[in-house]
Amino acid sequence: MFDVRTAVLCSLFPILALTATAGGAEDKPRPAQDRPVLVQPVHFESRTPDRSFVAVVRPRIETDLGFRIAGKVSRRLVEVGQSVAAGQELADLDPTDLVLQREQAEAELRAAVSSLTQTAADEKRLSDLKARGWTPDATYDKQRTALAEAQARRDRAERSVVLARNALTYATLRADTDGIVTAVQVEPGQVVAAGTPAIRLARGGEKEAVVAIPENLVGRIREAQATVSLWSRPDTSWPAVLRELAPAADPVSRTYTARFSIPKADDEVKLGMTATVTVMDAAHDRIARLPLSALFSQGAGPGLWVVDPATGSLTLKPVEVAGYTGRQVLVRSGVTEGELVVTLGVQKLDPAVKVRIVQSLGL
Numbered sequence: 001m002f003d004v005r006t007a008v009l010c011s012l013f014p015i016l017a018l019t020a021t022a023g024g025a026e027d028k029p030r031p032a033q034d035r036p037v038l039v040q041p042v043h044f045e046s047r048t049p050d051r052s053f054v055a056v057v058r059p060r061i062e063t064d065l066g067f068r069i070a071g072k073v074s075r076r077l078v079e080v081g082q083s084v085a086a087g088q089e090l091a092d093l094d095p096t097d098l099v100l101q102r103e104q105a106e107a108e109l110r111a112a113v114s115s116l117t118q119t120a121a122d123e124k125r126l127s128d129l130k131a132r133g134w135t136p137d138a139t140y141d142k143q144r145t146a147l148a149e150a151q152a153r154r155d156r157a158e159r160s161v162v163l164a165r166n167a168l169t170y171a172t173l174r175a176d177t178d179g180i181v182t183a184v185q186v187e188p189g190q191v192v193a194a195g196t197p198a199i200r201l202a203r204g205g206e207k208e209a210v211v212a213i214p215e216n217l218v219g220r221i222r223e224a225q226a227t228v229s230l231w232s233r234p235d236t237s238w239p240a241v242l243r244e245l246a247p248a249a250d251p252v253s254r255t256y257t258a259r260f261s262i263p264k265a266d267d268e269v270k271l272g273m274t275a276t277v278t279v280m281d282a283a284h285d286r287i288a289r290l291p292l293s294a295l296f297s298q299g300a301g302p303g304l305w306v307v308d309p310a311t312g313s314l315t316l317k318p319v320e321v322a323g324y325t326g327r328q329v330l331v332r333s334g335v336t337e338g339e340l341v342v343t344l345g346v347q348k349l350d351p352a353v354k355v356r357i358v359q360s361l362g363l
Contacts, residue, residue, distance in 0.1 A: 115150050
């Protein structure tokens with residue numbers, strides 16, 4: 001009998017030992033674990049989408065230069081794209097007739113001066129004779145009139161010489177400022193009238209991007225910010241400022257011509273290049289789009305839980321809500337660009353809770 005009980009106890013001993021071991025494992029405390037959360041980085045953008053338009057780089061001031069007199073073009077000294085300095089010769093007219101007109105005016109001036117000299121001498125003699133009483137007053141008055149007429153003829157001849165000499169200088173078309181030739185409209189042998197556009201000159205200095213704006217964006221374009229990028233350098237952009245907006249729409253395209261100044265344009269921005277003008281809302285109209293589930297509110301105003309990825313700590317930041325669209329909340333301020341915001345389970349969070357990022361939406 002003793003041997004049977006002993007055998008039963010021996011068979012139960014492994015089971016009791018295993019039960020005691022399991023009970024001891026349940027009593028041992030488990031280590032605390034960080035709560036997993038989903039986050040999304042904050043990114044501010046225009047409330048309305050940015051719009052881009054194809055533009056052409058143009059000079060701010062572009063002038064059509066022409067001869068001030070009529071004549072036949074004898075030489076054209078510049079080509080399109082050539083840089084010129086103020087006073088540089090651009091084209092010439094045939095000066096043959098102009099030289100003859102100057103010589104004629106000078107000859108008339110010499111004749112007028114000779115006539116005036118003779119008339120002045122006659123007037124002096126008559127004046128002496130009149131003083132002695134040997135010449136009637138009528139004769140002397142007539143001589144004085146002749147002297148005045150001779151003086152006027154001399155003055156007129158002098159003006160004619162000046163005009164003839166000026167006309168000869170007008171036969172050479174010169175640049176009135178530093179710039180770049182953007183078009184030539186005359187060729188040697190061509191007869192042009194006075195004022196006919198001959199050379200188009202773009203003044204050096206500020207450059208602009210010219211673009212056509214549709215009617216529905218005219219109001220937005222006045223307050224928006226703009227940048228310009230070149231098709232040849234899409235990775236670089238320059239700030240632009242709206243300088244001029246056409247008061248009336250183009251009758252064919254029904255668009256408004258806008259000119260954006262590029263004050264910081266460098267030498268890589270060349271005239272005639274194709275560019276892209278990007279229009280965006282002003283900085284105070286920029287918002288961050290976040291899921292509605294990220295918004296936390298318990299009567300003290302809306303807020304967002306911001307996670308520090310280095311420590312896993314939470315911070316509740318009050319925010320200004322600009323509006324709601326579908327399943328998104330539009331945040332105007334309260335958080336900064338790049339901060340990580342919890343997007344799910346925000347009602348169960350607490351500043352004392354440590355969290356662990358398991359997924360970053362939008363990264």
